[in-house]
Amino acid sequence: MRRIKAIAGIVLAIGIAVPTTSAMALSVKGGGVTATSPWNSDSGLISVYDGSDDGDPGKAVYNRQDSAGTDRTLWNHSGFKTRVISGDGSKIIKFMACDDNDWASDDCSSWVAP
Structure with a gap:
């Protein structure tokens, strides 16, 4: 019985001490557009939701870890109340949301960093 308790204690300690791989998502709004990263717990994905019924597209401007000096843009031309998701890549290190006018x-x- 002591051995089972000791093993259970070790497993519990390891579970607390080892960090998880899931990342906390961060969302920002620019006008009626919301950008979120990481998306679906994947630090290489970003999403753009267009919550503005103005007929103009929304976008996220972002930088990836492997190309930190390069601004990339994910456009949402799909319209009001739609979301687009980027392709996967290296970790997104900073981003912003923009409502195109x-x-x-x-x-x-x-600019924010997830």
């Missing part, structure tokens, strides 16, 4: 400045969030 034809003939005016875009409404963008600040």
